[in-house]
Amino acid sequence: MSARDRILERVRAVLPSREDAAHPGPFLGWRAGPLASDVPGWFSEMFTKAGGEVVRVGSPGLASAWLADFAAGFGTASVGATLPADLIPQLAIAPPEVAELGVSMGRGAVAETGSLILDARDGRRTQLLPPTHVVLVRVEDVHATLADALDHVSHDLPSAVGLHSGPSKSADIGQITVTGVHGPGRVLALIVG
Amino acid sequence: MSRGRPAGYARAAADTIRNKPQIRSAVTAATKSFDAHRREAWSQIDVDAWRDWCRDVKQHVVTHLDRYLEEAEAKLLANGVRVHWAESAEEALAVLGAVVDEAGIRRVVKAKSMLTEELGVNEYLEGRGVHVRETDLGEYIIQLLGEPPSHIVGPAIHRSLDDSRRLFHEHFGTPMDSSPEALAATARQALREEFLAADLGISGGNFLVAETGTLALIENEGNIRLSTSAPPVHVAFVGIEKLLPRIADLSGFLQITARAATGQPIGNYVSLISGPRRAGEIDGPETVHVVLVDNGRTRLLGEDVAWEALRCVRCGACLNICPVYRQTGGHPYGFTYSGPIGAILAPGLLGLEEAMPLPFASSLCGACADVCPVRIPIPDILLHWRERAVEAGLVPASERLGMRAYAALAERPRAFAAAGAGLRFVPWALGGRALPVLGGWSGERAPPELSPRPFHRLWKEGIE
Incomplete structure (x- = not known):
């Protein structure tokens, strides 16, 4: 008998003496709570509160112009594999291990938690290694709740999804919060549309 | 690293209070701050409804554990994950040993995980001559100090800024008046090299979704994302009670765990891992192993009162509010899990005799039950273990x-x-x-x- 079978056998020996508990159904969260009519605005509020920065532009053209301007302050960039070609900044492209700036295409965002949704197909290292990270998100991909976002993502799961909710932080040294410990110390959400 | 045993609790606790007053003040300050953040975060939500929902989902999982274990296994296998089962710490470590041998592992980076502490993963790897590096900043600090974690969420909360300054001065020659930012930058640089050079990343698992075979990991620094993304092999140790039925269930649990632990709306980074790197993906591990660990959990499931402790999500809220834990931090408990939750888990996972006198390390004030996000009746379970200890003749004559x-x-x-x-x-x-x-x-x-x-x-x- 394998470890698997012995573990399952022990579980099955006990469960008849435990009263079946039903699953309570979907998580209701806020119910009629602070569900904002302005979902991107709610995302901005939550993401900013966690130390992130939000830039809102009306069109892909304006996003491209903003990125070009922002990227001018950096020497090299690493870019996501699914970033539209016209949004790739005019910088020397470098591996994420050494790039000063990372630019990723976001799968979406979550307003209630202030989270960016990042897909492994866009490249994990660009999402994590450069000290500054810009993530493009289409405004229609900003979900109000985590439940909505997970439902959307679950229909097409890559090997890894990362939810990034602000810059990397730690309070492990003397309980004092510092940013940029392992992940990026500066994270910008570029909301397009 | 010496952890001691529960039997030494009273002596070790007294020693801490008498001879190490700085630990008491550091732990009390840190836990009060965690708890204040939790209170603020809970005031923003319909907390009673959230806690009821989380309790009910976990209770459902535990009472259908066989079904969800089998479903998770099937989904993990379909995702290309290699699944292992371990009844004990020895078996779990043997699985790791086989991975190390097969892949020729020399260097390991570790994401913070209490289960790997419980199993003794670091000592095992070091004993086999494998270089192993903790990458959570707090875990890194205590690894350099040769100490076990003193808190489920904040492993180094018993250490002050000056302690870290001294430690970094000794290891890296940084000035004694370095800012926390400068110390963190030093650690970032040292650990960045470790991430990129490692052959294996080891993590635990906060939740394992049966429906999709997805492992969920919560953190703030990015070290878990890096440990599970940069090295070519990832091994995750997951307690068998960590299952959730559906991916939708994460929406409640990711939020309440963070709000209970640190008062954040969600952990700064959440990793949802559904297998190894796929065709068309440009990075990520080639091989992912999930080790489903029992190590006393089925024994706890068989306990008529204490089994409800299996709902625990390891948020640390009960430690933060406990007037007994606050005096000493976690070390005197002599067990991986300390504070109120440790005092009720230890008799189940280790056996009551080995866990004595931890069920008595409480004033039964009930604060822990008031803050538990999954409503574990901790004081009732403490009393239950005390009654059992008296029946078994384990209290002094x-x-x-x-x-x-x-x-x-x-x-x-x-x-x-x-x-x-x-x-x-x-x-x-x-x-x-x-x-x-x-x-x-x-x-x-x-x-x-x-x-x-x-x-x-x-x-x-x-x-x-």
Whole structure:
């Protein structure tokens, strides 16, 4: 008998003496709570509160112009594999291990938690290694709740999804919060549309 | 790293309070701050409804554990994950040993995981000559110090800024007045090299979704994302009770766990891992192993009262509010999990005799039950373990006799009054501690300060 079978056998020996508990159904969260009519605005509020920065532009053209301007302050960039070609900044492209700036295409965002949704197909290292990270998100991909976002993502799961909710932080040294410990110390959400 | 055993609790706790006052102040300050953040975060939500929902989902999982274990296994396998089962720490470590041999692993980065502490992963790997590096900043600090974690969420909360300055000065030559930012930058640089050079990343798992075979990991620094993304092999150790039925269930659990632990709306980074790197993906591990670990959990499931502890999400909220934990931090408990949750898990996972006297390391004030996000009735379970300890003869004979004597006195008002009056003349300073029973109670405690008049006389004469 394998470890698997012995573990399952022990579980099955006990469960008849435990009263079946039903699953309570979907998580209701806020119910009629602070569900904002302005979902991107709610995302901005939550993401900013966690130390992130939000830039809102009306069109892909304006996003491209903003990125070009922002990227001018950096020497090299690493870019996501699914970033539209016209949004790739005019910088020397470098591996994420050494790039000063990372630019990723976001799968979406979550307003209630202030989270960016990042897909492994866009490249994990660009999402994590450069000290500054810009993530493009289409405004229609900003979900109000985590439940909505997970439902959307679950229909097409890559090997890894990362939810990034602000810059990397730690309070492990003397309980004092510092940013940029392992992940990026500066994270910008570029909301397009 | 020496962890001690629960049997040494009273002595170690007394030693901490008497001889290491800086630990008490650091732990008290950190836990009060965690708890204040939790309170603020809970005030923003319909917290009772959230806690009910989380309790009910976990209760459902535990009462259908076989079904969800099999579903998770099937989904993980379909996702290309290699699934292993381990009944004990030895079996879990043997799985790791086989991975190390097969892939020729020399360098390991570790994401913070209490289960790997429970299993003794670091000692095992070091014993096999494998370089292993903790990458959570707090875990890194205590690894350099050679200490076990003292808190589920904040492993180094017993250490001050000056402790870290001294440590980094010794290891990296950084100035003694370095800012926390400068120290963190030093660690970032040292650990960045470790991430990129590692052959294997090891993590735990906060949740494992049966429906999709997805492992969910919560953190703030990015070290878990890096440990599970940069090295070519990832091994995740997951307790068998960590299952959730559906991916939708994460929406409640990711939020309440963060709000209970640190008061954040969600952990700064959440990794949802559904297998190894796929065709068309440009990075990520080629091989992912999930080790489903029992190590006493099925024994705990068989306990008629204490089994509800299997709902625990390891948020640390009960540690943060516990007036007993706050005095010493986690080290004196001599067990991976400390505070109220540790005191109820230890008898289930280790056996009651080995876990003594942890169920007694509580004032039964009930604060832990008030903050538990999955509503584990911790004080009831503590009382249950105490009753079991008395039945099993695991409490000192003097204490049993003392309790019997007390019961006899309490039934006789005159004798009770006389004894109460007599207590006021015990010469504590002059050897009162040597008295039977009283000595046992006062040996590790400050002598009680009694009011000049007993309560029943105050009552009779009128309380001002």
